[in-house]
Amino acid sequence: MSRLYPRSSLRRAVREHSNGCKVAKTADILVYLNYMTFLDALLREANIEARQAGDKTIRKRHIDKVAHTVLHRFRG
Structure with missing residues (x-):
């Protein structure tokens, strides 16, 4: 099975942004x-x-138009 994403790079990025948690x-x-x-x-x-x-x-304009609403839905 092929890898979907570089797991080690993502794991390192998550660890760096966890602020010591x-x-x-x-x-x-x-x-x-x-x-x-x-x-x-x-x-x-x-x-x-x-x-x-x-x-x-x-196109870019379509993504720009809906980005705010989608980002609002995915706020943590």
Whole structure:
């Protein structure tokens, strides 16, 4: 099975941003899954925005238009 993401790099980044708190061994997996869920929601909303504008492809302006609402939904 191929790797989906560089686990050691993500684990190191999570550890560096934890500010000295103990982090579970599987925290990097949860961070990655949350990231992928966010990207999926962002692209889904941008696709809806593009279709409403009459475009067949997602462009930067569509992502910019929906980014605020999707970020608001994923606030911690």
